[in-house]
Amino acid sequence: MKTVIDAHNISKVYNRKTIPVYAVNNVHLHLERGEFTALVGPSGSGKTTLLNLIGGLDKPDEGNIFINGVDITNLSSNELINFRLRNIGFVFQSFNLIPVLTAKENVEFIMQLQKMNKRDRGERVDKLFKEIGLEDKLNERPSKLSGGQQQRVAVARALASKPQFVLADEPTANLDSIAASNLLDIMVRLNKEENITFLFSTHDQRVIDRARRVITLVDGKIISDSANVATNTMHPTN
Amino acid sequence: MWRNRNRTIITMASIFFAVILSVATSSLRQGVFENLIKNVVSFYTGYMQVHKQGYQEEQILDNSFEESVETEHKILQEKNVSGVTPRLESFVLASTENITKGCLLVGINPEKENEITVLKDKIIQGEYLKSDDNAVLLSMGLAEKLKLKVNDTLVLIGQGYHGSIAAGKYRVIGIARFGSPELNDKVIFMPLTLAQEFFSASGMITSYILSLHHTKNLEPTATTVAAELGNNFEVLTWGDLVPDIKQHIETDTNNAKYVQGVLYMLICFGIFGTSLMMMVERKFEMGMLVAIGMTKIKLMILFAIESIFTVLAGCLLGIIASIPLVYYFNRHPIKIGGDTAETYQRFGFEPIFPTSVDASNFIRQGVIVVIIGLILSLYPMYKAMRVNPVSAMKK
């Protein structure tokens, strides 16, 4: 097993000068390659903050985060941008896609940033769209796609850069249950077949049920971290 | 690669209207002045005149000087001077059977005068003067006051050279209409030799009217001509000849500068407002792009290219669209009425507002708006530089 995420007692404090809010409070987190982990907890428990810290979008006030052995808390903001480009795939709750680009261009865009050549880009786009089942929507603008389709394209976009892992903050929050379940199907399949590591936050019990590991946050602290028995028997670890 | 049509169109439209607005206002202002100068200055006083020293102070026949080829040559030494025509002017009384009016009698060389002030084009009835005619050309307003038509006769009485009495009876050969109401009500033209005879001032003239190749830099030209002629002569520019008009233009130009300044500010707010609106809309996008790994430099370059393109395109379209507009109002000048019109007429020019079709104006306004647009586009770039993906993507 290869460690991809290794966070040591990280904390993030807001309003330090007035009434300090420990959005993330002394958290330890360890993720191996191929995990499919859900981050759950009540609203305001610090899920988004923790994902932002791990994704290098925000810096912790305390602690260190190692991604693939690199301490990202020591990187400059430009190094961080580049690091994110090469190592981390993001799926946000919304505003994932650039409205003026087609679905295909949205996915291709990140590979252009990585300076991948045109032929490789084309091959990868075809492969990814097959995986998300949207081969026929390549040239549609995001506004022509349903919310679920848009999130599927976002997953493809996140994977396009061949990241170490994919972070998804409430990827299904804006979707109806069928679309949410479709998206989860795709994520589960990518996890099983391609060994892609996913860490996602969610409120949705049906989504939680499909995770193999569930980390529960309350007030910025991890209060439980357990293997999801039901899921593990259904999808044994490879 | 960025093709948000709506956004581009909105930004372009703001630039587009900014250009039209500033071209329209500035060409209108410039056109009004050009028209004013054309009416009063180039059609009558000329841009520059040569007198005997002291004539401007005391405009009497005794301050006249001898017309001479030598003097004309000296004046033409200055390269900017394209032509010279002599005049002999003095106030006289014009009467018909029962009406008498004071008016300005101007003796002219009909051919040369026409070359400079295009007098012939102003004839609305009858014919233009020939140098050996024993006749006069009346301005329209005066003809109406005296109730004269072409081929009627009138009597002129005045004081001649060195206190002699001048009197004569002349046929009206033509009637001319002037843009300047002041001129239109008081001028009578006759051939120079006839005027000299009338005033018993054989060979004398009161002024040379100069036409110039370039009318912009008058002062240097006036200085060289004056140096050439020496102390016996005075050289005056139109500003000295009709100081009230010059003053009017100067105050108006200053006012116009404030108006233009306010306009540019409005333009700034307009463009800035649109780009601010765009920024709100793009905040998420910018945050997302930086989050997934686009460097801020790339984002800035993208914005720079985008705004250069939109600003230039908007400006170009604005210029193209304003050309027919400006031309239309050049052909069909805005006419004003009422008190304002009277004020304008008192100043001696037609109450019409044609626009100037001077190409440099389009370019100048275009460049100004482009500069404003580009400076304002630094703001989105600055925003891009500082975007924080976490806060940008918060709702």
Ligand SMILES: Nc1ncnc2c1ncn2[C@@H]1O[C@H](COP(=O)(O)OP(=O)(O)OP(=O)(O)O)[C@@H](O)[C@H]1O
């Ligand atoms: N920029 C900020 N300034 C101050 N406090 C903040 C800021 N961002 C988050 N917080 C606080 O930090 C805590 C954790 O917020 P966070 O958004 O991480 O929670 P969450 O678990 O993602 O909630 P939700 O389920 O509603 O998305 C909350 O109490 C929140 O009010």
Ligand SMILES: [Mg+2]
């Ligand atoms: Mg959240």
